[in-house]
Amino acid sequence: MVSADNLNIDILEAIFSHLAGSDLHSVVLVSKSFYDGVLPHLYRTLTYTIRHGKTFPRCSPFMALLRASALAKFVQHIDISYVPVLQKSISSRPQFDSVFLDEFRQVLELCTNLTTFTCIQNILPSILSGLSKKPTLTSLRVHISDLVPSQAGSLCQLNNLRTLFLDHSSWAMMDALPKWTGSLGTNLRTLALYNCADLNELILERSLPNLPNLANLHVVGCMRIDHIVLFRLLVHTPNLEGLSFTTTTDSSKILEKTSDLKHLRNVAIDTRFSMSSTQPVPAILSDIFFHFKKSSVALASLKIKVSEPQVVMGSGFIEQLLATTAYTLKRLSFIGCSIKLESLTSICKACPQLDRLDVCIPNLTDPLNQARFVDALNRSMTLRTIVDTDDHTAHGAHFVLRQTDVLKLVTDVPLLRTIVSDRKVWKRKPTLRPGVVMERIGSRQKTPTPWFMTTEQLY
Template sequence: MVTADNLNLDVLEMIFSHLPHQDLASTAVVSRSFFAGIIPRLYRDITYGLKHGKKYPRVASPFGVIVAHPWLAKYVKHIDIRFVPKIQTNFSQFHSKFLSECTQTVQVAQNLLTFKCTKPILPLFLLPLRGKRALEELRVNANITTTQSNLLSELPNLSRLSLDAGSWNAADMLPRWAPRLRSTLKHLTLYMSTEVNETVLEQLLPQLPRLVGLHIIGCPKVDHIVVMRLVSHVPQLESLSFSATESSKPFNSPPPYLNHLKHLSIDTRLSMIASPTPEVLSSILDHLRPSHPPLESFVMRLQDIKIIIGHSFIEQLVKDYAFTLAQVSFVECALEMESVIQLCHRCPHLERLELPIPLKELISFTAAVGRSSTIRTIVNSNRHTGHGPHQTLDARNVRYLMSNVRQLDKIISDKRIWMGKHVDNVLKVTFESSEQEPSGSYWFLPRPLD
């Protein structure tokens, strides 16, 4: 008789690798064999968010468990701190015990591959992170001093680096850090920093020849004109994001040669008063056209959900990239119905479409999306940020969409993932709860295709 007790541990680990992460803890208490087989996966990825922090210190953190049982540290590969509990009697002060548990865990996690912390507590981790030779990915809040920046720049071997809210000290340090990262760094993200400027990038980018992903978003001293001039230093780029601003300046450099570019994100910081499609957006596509990039993914965000993207811009996008686009995302902006028809009818490889679903025009929207024979996933990007009542996509709406759009089998909306499957020629619709977008993730990065 085969039981869990006489199965090889490697077999158990492989079986448990298919379990949802939320089921791991309850499965681990079934038996000693299950416990031994599930522990490596249970502590491989540690993500600490708001739902965990609300229960602290009543419920121990995974960091506290590792401090109490240091042998577990060898399994830790990825740490993502999205929330830091505060003292109940003083909500302006982070909980010192929690911070101590985190730093001790990082200190002993010698196999750490990824460290992410978007809270302003990076100085606590600068010394524990030293010597982590396996560390490949780092995302941190980089509002730090000169001394702290120098410590950060001692980290070598990173392949992915993301700096949020970087101070002047962090920005100034980047060109000096680059020689350590020259042979390994492939993805660089600079997010919401008022100090990153053209001079820093001019010194930095020529030192990073292996870069395939560059994302500079929310940095007011670096606009699309600057980025499009400097990307000539990194011709291997496959993924590019930048902020487009209202500028009377024309492009003052030759078009960059980006014939490997597969993903483009544009954060449009425009008033959009004069025209729903300002000339600046069209000029960006014009500037890229000589490279003939095989663009598979396009993301655009506007500053106001009420703004509708002009149809002429969508026509230009489709004209240039109809035969390569696999996913298109419009975040916090809407499309004319004619634009939806253009995308769905003329893009033969489109699989994923993200945009606000107009529930009041659901019949017309379904007919428009139904022009596509390839779309499998629709994401409703209407965030419903107001406090008043609003319509939500229900099972009846989902069934109508899936019944009339040939390949559509997944709809993500209002923190629900709706799945459709035909059983004996009958459409079965189910859903599971999920975060619309993982907390702490960047909106402008390429979305994975299902």
């Protein structure tokens, strides 16, 4: 007679893969066979956030693995977003807890099946010996501002990576990048360089030819590499599908002869300028979209982030954007800026495939604003998700989306399914009578995906 206890272990693992963490803790107490089936899922992902840091050293997530080293073979993903500090220093450089770093390094050495590693804290020099010799590692995201040449050389031994994200990279790591990309070769699909002050055109020009299969390139916040330089180097990446870059106030236009971007689908633009600039941001972006149109780019996703607060994108720019991307666009994001309600109406009318829109939601307590906002959204037959990009950093009173506002929105816009605002996710109930369910975006999640990337590109 077949029972749950004598099911094949592979079947149990497949079943338990659909359960959440709290349910897994209960299932593990049922029986020995259930315990064996749950173990790979309980230890598959090791995360450490500020919530865990409050209990250190009284409670350490690494001690269980150090005491039972056989469990380390199940760890495939490590995500460290917080590291305990000994004391708050007057300087900007924190003094990290040496006990934590030592335990973490020992655990890293035990995790022989590691596939993804993320650490946004500047601790890599202290744990580098544990990270080396990981042939199964395919995704790496690290903060490496303090690496010296010998340490950079050790990191370059990781040559099976498909995703590489370097955050605040040191000059030594930038010097070693051409050599590292040479060993990665056809394996690497995603390269992200974020706030790397020492990255220059020569280094990038020597690195990109080594990566013929590169599908996603993100060069953001690297002030020596602007959009003009980057577009000139795209000739080395013929298969590029995702591109992120930083624009500057340079009055020069993109070169007339650049690479063919026929595969490009996802673009994120980090626009940095000053109000006194001779070339305002819409003019810079207009040059870029003109180039996209000439290259017959069919964008599915477009994100625009503006560093200057309280910028309103003009109607003329929106018209040019739609003329270039309207028929293929599925996701559109305006971060750090806003658009007029007339422009919102034009977007919803002109984009037949638009599924998600990230914009600043206007003050819905004003009946006129609410009516015009609802009318704009109803112009789209495909829009399912609205994300509020207002970060509430400006001075003055702020509009906060309440449950009654959300309920009215999903009632007045029947096709709308999800609204995200103020770290809350509102979802329409799957019932005939309109209703919403709210979920909070808490700190228990993994390290947030950078705004210019998607989860698929990162992992």
